[in-house]
Every structure is written in C-alpha cells, then in structure tokens.
Amino acid sequence: xxxFTWRQLRTQTLITAAALAAFGVLLFVTALMVTxxxxxxxxxxxxxxxxxxxxxxxxxxSAAFTAHATALAxxxxxxALIGIFWGAPLIAREVETGTHxxxxxxxVTRTRWLVAKLTVGGALAVAATGLLSWGLTVWxxxxxxxxxxxxxxxxxxxxxxxxxxxxxxxxxxxVTLGMLIRxxxxxxxxxxxxxxxxxAAMPLWVRGYLVPSRHDTVPLIAESIHGMSISGDTxxxxxxxxxxxxxxxxxxxxxxxxGATFTGPADPTVCGVQGVPAKCHEWMASLGLRQDLLYHxxxxxxxxxxxxxxxxxxxxxxxxAFCFWWxxxxxx
Amino acid sequence: MTAPALKAVGLTKRYxxxxxxxxxxxxxxxxxxxxxxxxxxxxxxxxxxxxxxxxAPTAGTIEALGGHPASGADQLAKVGFVxxxxxxxxxxxxxxxxxxxxxxxxGWSQATAEERIDQLGLDPRQKAGKLSGxxxxxxxxxxxxxxxxxxxxxxxxxxxxxxxxxxxxMKALMGFTADDKASVILxxxxxxxLERVCDYLVVLVASRVQIAGDVDDLLAGHFRLTGPRRExxxxxxxxxxxxxxxTERQSTLIVRADVPLDGRSFTVEKLTxxxxxxxxxxxxxxxxxxxESTR
Numbered sequence: 360x361x362x363f364t365w366r367q368l369r370t371q372t373l374i375t376a377a378a379l380a381a382f383g384v385l386l387f388v389t390a391l392m393v394t395x396x397x398x399x400x401x402x403x404x405x406x407x408x409x410x411x412x413x414x415x416x417x418x419x420x421s422a423a424f425t426a427h428a429t430a431l432a433x434x435x436x437x438x439a440l441i442g443i444f445w446g447a448p449l450i451a452r453e454v455e456t457g458t459h460x461x462x463x464x465x466x467v468t469r470t471r472w473l474v475a476k477l478t479v480g481g482a483l484a485v486a487a488t489g490l491l492s493w494g495l496t497v498w499x500x501x502x503x504x505x506x507x508x509x510x511x512x513x514x515x516x517x518x519x520x521x522x523x524x525x526x527x528x529x530x531x532x533x534v535t536l537g538m539l540i541r542x543x544x545x546x547x548x549x550x551x552x553x554x555x556x557x558x559a560a561m562p563l564w565v566r567g568y569l570v571p572s573r574h575d576t577v578p579l580i581a582e583s584i585h586g587m588s589i590s591g592d593t594x595x596x597x598x599x600x601x602x603x604x605x606x607x608x609x610x611x612x613x614x615x616x617x618g619a620t621f622t623g624p625a626d627p628t629v630c631g632v633q634g635v636p637a638k639c640h641e642w643m644a645s646l647g648l649r650q651d652l653l654y655h656x657x658x659x660x661x662x663x664x665x666x667x668x669x670x671x672x673x674x675x676x677x678x679x680a681f682c683f684w685w686x687x688x689x690x691x
Numbered sequence: 692m693t694a695p696a697l698k699a700v701g702l703t704k705r706y707x708x709x710x711x712x713x714x715x716x717x718x719x720x721x722x723x724x725x726x727x728x729x730x731x732x733x734x735x736x737x738x739x740x741x742x743x744x745x746x747a748p749t750a751g752t753i754e755a756l757g758g759h760p761a762s763g764a765d766q767l768a769k770v771g772f773v774x775x776x777x778x779x780x781x782x783x784x785x786x787x788x789x790x791x792x793x794x795x796x797x798g799w800s801q802a803t804a805e806e807r808i809d810q811l812g813l814d815p816r817q818k819a820g821k822l823s824g825x826x827x828x829x830x831x832x833x834x835x836x837x838x839x840x841x842x843x844x845x846x847x848x849x850x851x852x853x854x855x856x857x858x859x860x861m862k863a864l865m866g867f868t869a870d871d872k873a874s875v876i877l878x879x880x881x882x883x884x885l886e887r888v889c890d891y892l893v894v895l896v897a898s899r900v901q902i903a904g905d906v907d908d909l910l911a912g913h914f915r916l917t918g919p920r921r922e923x924x925x926x927x928x929x930x931x932x933x934x935x936x937x938t939e940r941q942s943t944l945i946v947r948a949d950v951p952l953d954g955r956s957f958t959v960e961k962l963t964x965x966x967x968x969x970x971x972x973x974x975x976x977x978x979x980x981x982x983e984s985t986r
Binding site: 360363366367456458463464465688 | 743745747764773774779787790796798831835
C-alpha cells in the first residue's frame, strides 16, 4: 500500500524535488555572496553597529536580497501548493473517477488505505517544506542576526518549523475538503480559499496571543511620534508612537495619565493644517502621554514557533481524525 | 455446511425519501453463478454495493459468505468486486495495476494475472487510460480473478462492451468459475447476457426482489396457459398468476404452479427464461416506462 501511494505521488514528488534542487543551487550561490558582504561584520570585534548597518544596506541592494525575497515567497506558497495539488486530489480524484471502488476492494481496509495515503503524503509534505525552511533559516542566519527582525510576522512565517506545520495543515485541509466535496477542481479551489484565510488569520488574530506578550508603558517623547491623524471637524486626534525595536509590537496605544486612550482634542494653533509638525510633536510630548505597548521580543521567537506549529499540527490531527471517521462511516 | 454466498434479511437502502432497495430477503447458496436481472434503476447496483460493503444498509442485514461486508481484511480478501464501468487508474500501467494487486492481496496469484494479460494480447507497460473499454473491463476482471476470491461480484460487467468483447469477457469469467469453486454474482438488465452462464437467478424490479431461485426450478415451475376465458377463470390452489392477458374469449396466463396442470382444456407451455423474467417485470411495473438508473 505504501508502495502504491508513493507510485501515485511519484510524478509530483519528482517535480517538487527538482524545484527544491534549483532553490538549493540558488541559495548556495547567493550564500557565497552573503559571506563576502558579511566579512566586515565577521571581522568586527567591538562597536559593530556601523558595519552591521552597512552590511544590511549592501545586502538590500545585492542579488542575494532578491534570492531571499524569492525563497520567502516560496515558503509561503509551497504549503498552499501542497494542499491544493497533493491534499485535495488525494481522495477527491479517486472518488471522482471511481477508482476508490477498485482500491477499496483489494484486501486492505479503508482505514489502512487512508493511513498509507496520509503517511506518504504527509511525509513528503514535511520533507519538502522542512528542507526549504531549514535551507532558508540557515542561509539567512547572518542577515537575521544583523537586522534583528526574524520575529516580524512576514519573516517569522518563513523560518524554523512553522512552515512545516503549515504544510501539514494545508495537506490535511486539502484531503478533508476533497473527501467532503468529492470533486477534484472544486476541492482544490476551496482548499486554496480556506488555506489563505487561515494563513492570513494566524498572524493577524492568533499568533500574538499564543505566548503571553510583554507589556510596557513608556513616556511618549517627541522623537518617538511616528505619525498622527487629526480630524479637521472635531479636533479628535490619534497618535502613533514608534514600536519596540527588535521586537514584534502587537498593540501600541497612546494613553493619558489616567490610562485612557488619548483622543485629543488637538490644539489647532500648533497641530493640524496650519501647524508645524515639529511644534505639534513638542506640544504632544508636553502633555505627559505614555505609550502602552504589548510586544514579543526576539527572545520569544522559538516559543512562538513551537506554539504556532503546535496549533497547526493539532488542527491537522483533528482533520485526520475526522477523515478516518468519515471514510468508515459516511463515504460511499 | 458452507455459508451462503449472500444472505439478506429485510435489507433496505434509502436515499432521502427514495427507496433504492426495499425489504429485500435473499438466501443464495455458495458455489453458484448467480444472475441478478432487472431494469435500469431497479436497485441492482445498490444490492451489489451493499454486498461488497461499498454502501451501508439503512435497515436490515446483509452477509456475504457469512461475514459482514468489508468488515476487515479477511472479509475483503474473500470477496472480489468489479464495479460498474470497471474503474482503473488511467495514468498507471497494467503492470502497476498487477503490482498493486500483489501488494494488497494475500491470496494474489501473479502467474494467473500475467497469463491472462498475455492471453488478452495486452502490453503490461501500457497505461490503463489508453485501453479500450473492453480491455479495461478485462483488466479489472483480471485483478478480481487473480485476487482469488471465494465470491466474485460483478456489476453490469458487459453493459458497455461490444458483442465480441462481451463474449471474450464471459468466456474469461466461465474459465474462472470452472477452475475455482467460487461463487459469482453478476448483474445485467438483459436476460440474454446471463442465460447461458447462470444457474441461479434473482429478479429485482422497482427496488424489490420479485423472485429468486435455481434456474432449473424456475423453468420447471412456470408455465404459459392458453385457453377459453371461462376455463381459466378458475384455477386450482397452488397456482399463482403472474401475468394475464385476455381477449373476448381467449385468455393467456403466465403462472407459477407447484401442482400438476395436465388433463385440462387449455394448453400448457414451458417458458423461456426471458419470458419468465419479462412476466415478473411487467407484474412489478404495470405499464410504466423503465426509469433511468439514478446511480
């Protein structure tokens, strides 16, 4: 049964392996470029901020930057592709073409048949994303340590173990939807839609709460005012302070001394259309406002990685359990 | 005492309000070639899929060879099922199919499978998607035979085949029943497909079993009576009228009788199997056009 499932997935696997090999070459070549660019930082022993900044600037205008962006995109796209092209057709295509009637009348129970399908498909999904994520995480080590932004949501999703969990989740999502919808193309389209929604909801509404975030309140000073919006009619004002450096700021409110969110009103003589921004900032800083910050520092990186991977693998396990129940009780 | 090939008690399958199979009770002995005949949409596919465990009954029970259908690897190994339209994996070769069978069936006979493919003149490297309908049916049958089941169930195996392929297929099937002492159940909406190969017949019309029994017994117990209307108005006990047609003075009846009907003033004729089946079909579906299969 394992052999047969592998035989059915062979073509897709070889295509994926070829694409991964191409990525391997790309990363290897650009890793040499990064080593050259990094030489100054590597040689630096003290007071390295300047060389580090210079390294980031030079990296950002090198071909390695494009390679990094491409690999980042690939790590976001790969789980979706796995869900669509490996997960959704896994059962839907069998049911659609009637071959499940051939498969389920060999001397193998449906449960064992599904075990083989999920094991082989899941292992391939984990191997593919695992390789790419490992390659990129290792490749980007020097860049991540220089720019200190691996906890930033965009980077975070394409590092460490999280992509593997996304791939596993996408695969089982595809399998489940294929089993319910029983037609390959609609199952693929639905998988894409649901997966994109889930992958977008995760950093927006879930990730920040998986691990308790750090809470700080700091005085709002003129230099840390990042921007503001003032309503011309009411003078109501919203002030945006800078986030925390080297951390992922989840929530950033400007509050008054009583702890309420600061809403103005703005002094129209210094702020607004006639006002000078610098004056306005000074005025704002004189009000004794504070920034109320919820954030995840870089040190939360791995606990967040494990927590998010845990949630996704848990969801994948639930979907798998549902598939086993459904194939025994409901599918015809 | 071997378990019956198929035993159903009060077997019912509903799809919403539609009855695909109603209160079906059957006891088919083992080592027979059973023909399941009925018009399209009568419930033949439903019955066979229930027997193979592809479907679960709404009510009642069904056993194949004494076991609950598809209840485990052992039961699956005993029962072979070739679904209607004989599905195969289009992008896999014949050799891949045989290897699949070898990997998944403990009783698999690779020699039987290879021999049959060779006899059919098929190239094992050919993809199943490139085969003709007849060749695909033969591949599906080969897989089912090489599995060496004790009960082989075939759903409309020849419906989509041309006459030549039909004959080849039936010949292959008969070869299988001659070699092993296996039971076979095959369905068709045409009696003529089954007549020459079956020794047991089940007539299924409008989701109900109309009659089931040995072909010889059925033929020995059914007659066409023709005679004056008056004479035929009164019949002895033990005679069931299946179908009747009348002219002003003449009546023609098709009856089942387990008492002698000799020595009366009407003619008694034997029926062909086809007449017999048609009589039961028209009894169950009076002047109703055959409904299309819903499956």
